[in-house]
Amino acid sequence: MKYLNEFRDGEAARRLAGEIRRIATRRWAVMEVCGGQTHSIIRNGIDQMLPTEVELIHGPGCPVCVTPLETIDKALAIASRPEVIFCSFGDMLRVPGSARDLFQVKSEGGDVRVVYSPLDAVTLARQNPDRQVVFFGIGFETTAPANAMAVHLARRQGLENFSMLVSHVLVPPAMEAILGAPHCRVQAFLAAGHVCSVMGLRQYPPLAERYSVPIVATGFEPLDILEGIRRAIAQLEAGESRVENAYERAVTLEGNAAALKMLDEVFEVTDRAWRGIGVIPRSGWRLSAAYRAFDAELRFAVTGIQAVESPLCHAGEVLQGAIKPHQCPAFGRECTPRTPLGATMVSTEGACAAYYHYGRFLDDEALASR
Numbered sequence: 001m002k003y004l005n006e007f008r009d010g011e012a013a014r015r016l017a018g019e020i021r022r023i024a025t026r027r028w029a030v031m032e033v034c035g036g037q038t039h040s041i042i043r044n045g046i047d048q049m050l051p052t053e054v055e056l057i058h059g060p061g062c063p064v065c066v067t068p069l070e071t072i073d074k075a076l077a078i079a080s081r082p083e084v085i086f087c088s089f090g091d092m093l094r095v096p097g098s099a100r101d102l103f104q105v106k107s108e109g110g111d112v113r114v115v116y117s118p119l120d121a122v123t124l125a126r127q128n129p130d131r132q133v134v135f136f137g138i139g140f141e142t143t144a145p146a147n148a149m150a151v152h153l154a155r156r157q158g159l160e161n162f163s164m165l166v167s168h169v170l171v172p173p174a175m176e177a178i179l180g181a182p183h184c185r186v187q188a189f190l191a192a193g194h195v196c197s198v199m200g201l202r203q204y205p206p207l208a209e210r211y212s213v214p215i216v217a218t219g220f221e222p223l224d225i226l227e228g229i230r231r232a233i234a235q236l237e238a239g240e241s242r243v244e245n246a247y248e249r250a251v252t253l254e255g256n257a258a259a260l261k262m263l264d265e266v267f268e269v270t271d272r273a274w275r276g277i278g279v280i281p282r283s284g285w286r287l288s289a290a291y292r293a294f295d296a297e298l299r300f301a302v303t304g305i306q307a308v309e310s311p312l313c314h315a316g317e318v319l320q321g322a323i324k325p326h327q328c329p330a331f332g333r334e335c336t337p338r339t340p341l342g343a344t345m346v347s348t349e350g351a352c353a354a355y356y357h358y359g360r361f362l363d364d365e366a367l368a369s370r
């Protein structure tokens, strides 16, 4: 497979790890922002190839994990309405709300459907003019353009029975919030390659300069990640803090012009709450005034919801890199993929799920209970 196999070569990976070992003279902490990168790191044992001088800290870049509990509860309330067909990507169905999840709503008779594209939800709205079709629009800058396109299309087709529950978040403000936190240990970032492929690299130089932190746009295959780490460590050792592109086959300075135009038309920047982290100023998108009529929150007036997070869940600390998943007391005990207490154990990009699925750091008791 072109652009995959050549980035999974074991010998080249060992050479890169050796180069990192050669240049790292003291301890450095590098955060991979994206949950997809976290899974690749754990699945491929990249963290175990690195010298003890280099610590990888897992970041908040999992769209399912950071969707606020209150928004999940709103989704549950909307999906329970008899006139609604509620559409979502499969990941969201098992994410626990305050009292239940979308699977439970489905088992109780709710019309909850898994779709593979937001455009499928638009088609459903066209095919079911007597029903209200709602799409759960979550995610980072990567999924936002397709979601924006769906709303744009619905308006163009005059569909009055389509709406979107929007909870989009933006990566750079979250990176800034992490850097500004008093307990921050992050000294360099591997920026998420797919986010950069949409947005370009323009947003990062001010951040790199203000916080003296190297930022390397990095892909998802083992060699991509090792090369990103190598460049980050080389900068740290040289006392530099630049933005570098280690994912040139997908990322440009300008980003994807068509996607940016669509985002600009349909969304506007807003303050946004992140699950487990709290409100980060100007860290999300909502529908712009011209598209507000497609806002499911307004259409179904889901207000006054009191979200209740599990007191056992430490996902906020996991998402900010303050603890590793296995350091959560509930990991592998009260909390497993079958009995998840937090979204980070459910999502395919969640750090807790990565540690659990690849058996990392489970003790004998937890292993026996699997």
Ligand code: SF4
Residues within 6 Å of the ligand: 312, 313, 314, 315, 316, 318, 325, 328, 329, 330, 331, 332, 335, 336, 340, 341, 342, 343, 344, 345, 352
């Ligand atoms: S292991 Fe479970 S309870 Fe602990 S932080 Fe992760 S999701 Fe939350």
